[in-house]
Every structure is written in C-alpha cells, then in structure tokens.
Amino acid sequence: MQKKYLADGLIQLTILLSFIGVRVDLDSYLSGYYQPPPADINLGASSAYVQTPFHLLRDTLDGYGVHPKCPELDHFFASRRLLHEVRRLGSPRFPTRLSAWLVHQVSEAGPPASNHSTAAGGLHGLQGPGDGPGDDDTEGGRAPDPGPGHGPGGADAPVLPLEEDEVKIKEEEEPVSVTQLTHSSTLEQENLLGGITALSNPTHDHPPLPSTDIDWTNLLYVSGFDDLDSLVSDRLPDLDTDITNAISQDVSLHDAMITGTGVFEASGRTGSRTLAQQQRTLLRLESTGSSHSNTSSGMASGSTALPFAAVCNFTGDVTPQSALGGCLDEAVFDQINQLGLGCLDPIDDQLMSSWACIDPRVLEDLDSDSGLSLESSSGGPASPGSSEMSSSSSSSYCEDDCGATGYSSEVESVTSKVILNHNSSWSPVDLSDSVWHDHSYSSPALLSKASLKLPHIKEPLSDDYGEDFEDRELSRDELRARAMCIPFSAFQIVNMPVEEFMEVLDTHGFSAEQVTLLRDIRRRGKNKLAAQNCRKRKLDAITGLQEEVERLQAQRDRLLREKQLTAKTMGAVGQQIKQLTRDVLARLRDDSGRPLNPERFTLQCGANGRVVVQPLTRPAVSTSAGNKTDKRKKEKKQ
DNA sequence: GAAGGGTGTCATACT
DNA sequence: TTAGTATGACACCCT
Numbered sequence: 001m002q003k004k005y006l007a008d009g010l011i012q013l014t015i016l017l018s019f020i021g022v023r024v025d026l027d028s029y030l031s032g033y034y035q036p037p038p039a040d041i042n043l044g045a046s047s048a049y050v051q052t053p054f055h056l057l058r059d060t061l062d063g064y065g066v067h068p069k070c071p072e073l074d075h076f077f078a079s080r081r082l083l084h085e086v087r088r089l090g091s092p093r094f095p096t097r098l099s100a101w102l103v104h105q106v107s108e109a110g111p112p113a114s115n116h117s118t119a120a121g122g123l124h125g126l127q128g129p130g131d132g133p134g135d136d137d138t139e140g141g142r143a144p145d146p147g148p149g150h151g152p153g154g155a156d157a158p159v160l161p162l163e164e165d166e167v168k169i170k171e172e173e174e175p176v177s178v179t180q181l182t183h184s185s186t187l188e189q190e191n192l193l194g195g196i197t198a199l200s201n202p203t204h205d206h207p208p209l210p211s212t213d214i215d216w217t218n219l220l221y222v223s224g225f226d227d228l229d230s231l232v233s234d235r236l237p238d239l240d241t242d243i244t245n246a247i248s249q250d251v252s253l254h255d256a257m258i259t260g261t262g263v264f265e266a267s268g269r270t271g272s273r274t275l276a277q278q279q280r281t282l283l284r285l286e287s288t289g290s291s292h293s294n295t296s297s298g299m300a301s302g303s304t305a306l307p308f309a310a311v312c313n314f315t316g317d318v319t320p321q322s323a324l325g326g327c328l329d330e331a332v333f334d335q336i337n338q339l340g341l342g343c344l345d346p347i348d349d350q351l352m353s354s355w356a357c358i359d360p361r362v363l364e365d366l367d368s369d370s371g372l373s374l375e376s377s378s379g380g381p382a383s384p385g386s387s388e389m390s391s392s393s394s395s396s397y398c399e400d401d402c403g404a405t406g407y408s409s410e411v412e413s414v415t416s417k418v419i420l421n422h423n424s425s426w427s428p429v430d431l432s433d434s435v436w437h438d439h440s441y442s443s444p445a446l447l448s449k450a451s452l453k454l455p456h457i458k459e460p461l462s463d464d465y466g467e468d469f470e471d472r473e474l475s476r477d478e479l480r481a482r483a484m485c486i487p488f489s490a491f492q493i494v495n496m497p498v499e500e501f502m503e504v505l506d507t508h509g510f511s512a513e514q515v516t517l518l519r520d521i522r523r524r525g526k527n528k529l530a531a532q533n534c535r536k537r538k539l540d541a542i543t544g545l546q547e548e549v550e551r552l553q554a555q556r557d558r559l560l561r562e563k564q565l566t567a568k569t570m571g572a573v574g575q576q577i578k579q580l581t582r583d584v585l586a587r588l589r590d591d592s593g594r595p596l597n598p599e600r601f602t603l604q605c606g607a608n609g610r611v612v613v614q615p616l617t618r619p620a621v622s623t624s625a626g627n628k629t630d631k632r633k634k635e636k637k638q
Numbered sequence: 639g640a641a642g643g644g645t646g647t648c649a650t651a652c653t
Numbered sequence: 654t655t656a657g658t659a660t661g662a663c664a665c666c667c668t
C-alpha cells in the first residue's frame with residue numbers, strides 16, 4: 001500500500017522533474033525499491049553539501065518537530081530518503097543544488113512565465129503538491145531531501161490518511177466505550193432483573209400480581225435507571241473532550257510537522273523566521289546564481305564555486321589591487337571546483353595576505369567567545385580565545401592601509417567595509433547560512449553596528465521577509481570564520497561529514513588558529529542544534545504531560561460519575577429486591593397456613609438458580625443477647 | 639526597570 | 654580517543 005502511494009508520488013515527481021529536464025529512471029528505481037539505492041554519498045568536494053545529518057531532518061524546516069527516534073515516523077524519513085534517491089538519480093553530481101540548477105536554467109533560458117512558474121512549481125512540487133511558499137524550504141544549503149515527508153502528497157500520501165484514520169478510530173473508540181459502559185450497566189441491571197424474574201418464577205402457581213407488575217415497572221423507572229438513560233448524555237462531554245483531545249493531539253502532531261516544515265502558515269515565530277530565511281535562500285540563490293551563470297562555465301559550478309567565488313570577490317573588494325583580483329576569476333573557480341577543494345591552498349595563502357590589511361583588533365573583537373566575554377570588545381578583559389586570534393591577526397596587521405584611528409570607528413569602518421563587500425559576494429555561501437538559525441547575540445561594539453547589516457542584498461520576491469533579511473546579522477562564528485579567511489560557512493563547517501571535515505583540516509593547510517576555530521565552530525554549531533533539540537523535546541515533554549494530566553483528570557471525573565451512578569443504581573435495585581421479597585413472602589404460607597413474616601424470613605438464591613426461603617437471623621436478638629451479656633458483665637463487675 | 643521567554647554557549651556526562 | 658549528543662546552567666537579548 002505504501003509502495004503504491006510512493007510509486008504515485010514518484011511518478012508525480014518524475015513528471016515534475018521532466019518539466020525541468022531532469023531525467024528520472026523511475027522504473028529501474030521502483031524495481032529496485034527494496035534494494036540499496038545507487039550510492040552517491042561522497043562525491044568529493046560536493047559531498048559536503050550532500051551529506052544529510054539526521055538532525056537536519058528533524059531540525060530543519062521540513063523535519064522540525066519530528067524526533068528521529070519516533071518509530072511512527074520511519075515512513076516519514078523513509079519517504080524523504082527515497083525522494084532524495086530519486087533526486088540523485090536525476091542530478092547525480094550536485095543533488096543538493098538541484099534547485100539552484102533549476103533556477104539558473106529557468107533564468108537563463110527565459111521561458112514563458114507559465115514555464116517559469118511550472119519550473120518553480122516543480123521545485124515546490126518536489127515536496128508535494130503544496131503551493132505554500134515554504135515548499136522549497138531546504139533547497140538552499142540545507143540538507144538535501146526536503147522530501148515529501150511533510151507534504152500532503154507525493155510519497156507521503158499514505159501518512160495523512162493514516163492520521164485521519166487514527167482520528168476516526170479515536171472518535172469511534174470513545175463512543176464504543178461509552179456505549180459498552182452504558183450497555184454493561186444496563187445488562188447488569190437486566191441480569192439483576194432477570195434474576196429477580198427467575199426468583200419469582202418458582203412461584204409459577206401464582207399468576208403475576210398487579211402489584212408485582214407495578215414494581216417491575218417501577219423498577220425500570222427508579223432514579224438510577226434514569227441516570228442510566230442520562231448516562232450517555234453525561235458522557236457526551238467526556239466524549240467530546242476525549243475526541244477533542246484526540247484530534248488536538250493529532251493536530252498538534254500535524255502542526256508540529258507543518259511548523260517544523262517551515263511552514264507556510266507562519267504559525268510560529270521561529271518557523272516563520274526560518275521560513276523567511278529559507279525563502280531568502282532560494283531567492284538569493286536565484287539572484288546570485290544567475291549572475292554567476294553569466295561567467296561560469298557550468299551551471300553546477302554555481303554551487304561548488306560559491307565559497308571560492310565569494311572569497312575572490314571578497315578579497316577583491318577589500319584589496320582591489322591585490323593579486324587575487326587578477327588570478328582568481330570565476331572561470332578559475334569553476335576549474336578549481338572541478339578539481340576539488342584540494343586546490344584551495346594557494347587561495348588560502350593569498351587570502352591570508354590579503355587579510356593583512358585588517359586591523360587585528362577587529363579580529364579580536366570577532367573573537368569574543370560566547371556571551372561570557374562580550375565585554376572584551378569594549379575594553380574588558382580579553383576573551384579566552386583572543387590569544388589565538390592575535391597570533392595570526394597581529395602578524396598580518398597593516399596599520400597603514402587600515403588606519404588605526406580610534407577603536408570604535410575603526411572597527412565600524414573596516415569591518416563594515418569588509419563585511420559589506422564580502423557579504424555581497426559571499427551570499428551564495430550565506431544561502432546555507434540563512435537556513436542556519438542564527439541567533440547569536442552580537443558583540444556590542446561590532447555586530448550592533450548598522451554597517452554589519454546586509455544592505456546590498458535585495459530580494460525582490462521576498463515580500464514579507466525582505467526587510468527582516470536586510471537586518472540579518474552575521475553570527476560571531478561566521479565573522480570569525482571570515483576574519484580567519486576560512487572559505488567555508490559556519491553551516492558548512494558544522495554540517496559536513498566528519499570525514500570531510502577532517503579532510504578539509506588536513507588538506508587546506510590551515511593554521512593552528514584556523515583549525516581551532518574550525519573545530520570550535522563545528523562544536524558550537526553541533527551543540528547549538530543539540531540545545532535546540534533538547535529544548536524542543538523539553539517543551540514536547542511538558543506539553544505531553546499537560547495533556548496527560550488533562551486526560552487523567554477527565555478519566556477520574558468519569559470514574560467518579562460512574563461510581564456514583566453505580567451506587568445509586570445498586571441502592572435502587574436493593575430496594576426493589578426487598579420489595580419483591582416482601583411480596584413473594586407474603587404469598588407464601590407456613591405449615592399453619594399463615595403468610596411468612598418478611599421480618600423473619602428471606603429469599604436466598606442458590607448457585608443452581610433455586611430460590612429457597614431462609615429464616616432470618618435477627619441482629620436485634622443478638623443485640624439484645626449482647627445487651628444481656630453486657631448486663632451480666634456489668635453485674636459481675638459490680 | 640523587572641519579568642519572562644528565547645537563544646547561544648559552556649561544562650559535563652554519556653554514547 | 655574522539656566526535657557527537659543530551660542537558661543543566663549561565664548570560665544575553667528582546668518584548
């Protein structure tokens with residue numbers, strides 16, 4: 001069944017992909033559904049963008065709110081993986097940049113608006129037929145596979161029906177339980193009545209008396225049975241509550257998935273914010289990528305060449321006459337990208353030389369490690385990591401070029417120029433950072449400057465988030481990385497596989513400070529995600545406990561009502577039994593032909609169904625006897 | 639200005 | 654041993 005839905009989703013995806021020229025061999029894929037997909041995990045330099053840490057699946061927009069250990073969501077992730085495999089079939093070399101590739105293609109080919117929208121829709125459609133603006137949430141630098149996991153269609157189609165079924169089941173279960181409860185109570189009383197009927201059956205000799213009929217009739221109308229009739233109506237609120245809870249729980253899960261996916265309804269502040277970032281991702285990708293496409297040799301180079309192009313532009317802006325400006329054009333980057341990241345070493349050297357003009361105090365400020373040492377920028381105690389920065393920055397410090405005239409102004413002027421210039425060119429790298437949830441509090445002397453904003457980046461299509469995006473500040477780690485000439489974004493540093501990270505550390509000839517910074521950035525980034533997950537789990541746990549408390553309170557109230565109803569019913573039945581016993585005994589005669597005294601005899605129903613008359617042992621007699629005994633004791637004492 | 643929520647970071651334990 | 658994860662605690666920012 002799931003395979004059928006999956007196949008349908010894949011076919012739809014194939015159609016969508018065919019619109020944009022991506023060939024997908026769906027038959028071969030589906031035939032090998034249960035076989036390992038074509039391995040395309042590590043493709044060298046691009047694999048850093050390909051790798052998909054599991055936390056990205058749960059913490060990214062399309063996976064947020066989904067705990068990876070949740071067994072119910074295996075299908076969710078399985079669908080995402082499968083879609084990812086399909087995508088890799090269509091674009092084996094740079095799968096995570098598929099959206100970028102598509103955007104470039106559209107922008108270059110200049111198809112009609114309908115085609116453009118179709119292509120864009122294809123991008124969105126990769127995650128399902130949803131037309132929300134956040135469908136392309138993870139198409140930027142985020143992990144691949146936005147997948148249909150959260151979408152209502154595609155391979156995830158079976159999921160939603162399941163949820164609906166669950167809701168239905170919950171809706172049905174409660175009425176059944178209430179009905180059963182009512183039924184059981186009714187049946188119990190009917191059995192009781194049946195027993196009483198059997199009890200009276202032995203007196204078949206006697207025709208039923210009108211009084212007895214009245215009693216039988218009255219028995220059915222005692223208050224307890226009225227309550228029984230009203231039991232269902234009493235239960236209705238509970239039923240509604242339970243159903244509401246059931247629905248709300250499902251809705252919560254759905255909301256969590258939707259919110260986590262990005263979601264398109266801006267239901268959550270964080271979700272909307274991240275959505276904006278990811279929208280910006282694609283938009284920026286489109287704008288910058290299209291500009292790159294004019295000079296780059298291949299469309300795919302728009303992805304892998306980003307860091308290098310960014311570095312080139314960055315350094316070129318800082319020192320327009322530097323050697324980098326002449327030797328590192330985008331064509332070179334394309335070739336470098338084709339050769340892999342290993343060719344970065346000469347670039348790094350030139351970058352380091354170009355960074356010699358940066359005031360070391362700027363770097364010191366950037367190095368203010370964590371919120372604990374933010375005061376370092378304002379003349380406070382040096383941050384713990386300042387030494388590591390000073391070693392490299394001081395060596396490359398060039399006072400002539402930068403003009404160390406006043407700390408604050410210098411920081412503002414120099415860093416603003418640097419950041420601004422290289423932001424405009426580093427934007428492709430930032431497309432992944434825009435997904436990166438950046439809430440680092442900025443260094444007051446540096447990051448609070450308006451100069452650190454990104455005024456150059458225009459997003460004509462981002463209506464709601466454009467202004468906010470312009471106000472986006474860079475994280476301190478990002479600033480540090482750029483200050484240390486590290487040609488990777490924080491997002492890339494954090495999310496690349498550990499093997500590739502090690503390879504980067506080994507092959508790029510980073511200095512000890514750079515390696516330390518890289519490791520710190522990676523550690524902090526990992527921990528940041530872990531903290532986010534931890535907090536989300538905590539909130540989920542609190543929410544779950546609250547729901548549990550509400551459920552248990554409702555259950556307690558229901559049980560209390562049942563108890564009261566049962567006691568009431570039992571009392572009424574007891575009274576009716578007494579009345580019936582009196583009636584039966586009144587119709588029985590002793591040896592002398594007198595009616596049996598109900599005060600001295602009772603009816604006892606045996607296990608075999610026979611009803612026998614038993615003499616009552618009067619407690620009053622025993623009481624009187626006890627009184628006599630007490631009197632005798634008292635007399636003895638006296 | 640205080641309070642509370644959100645977030646990043648660190649330290650630590652654990653896997 | 655190292656990388657990653659989980660979580661409490663702290664500081665900071667924002668409303």
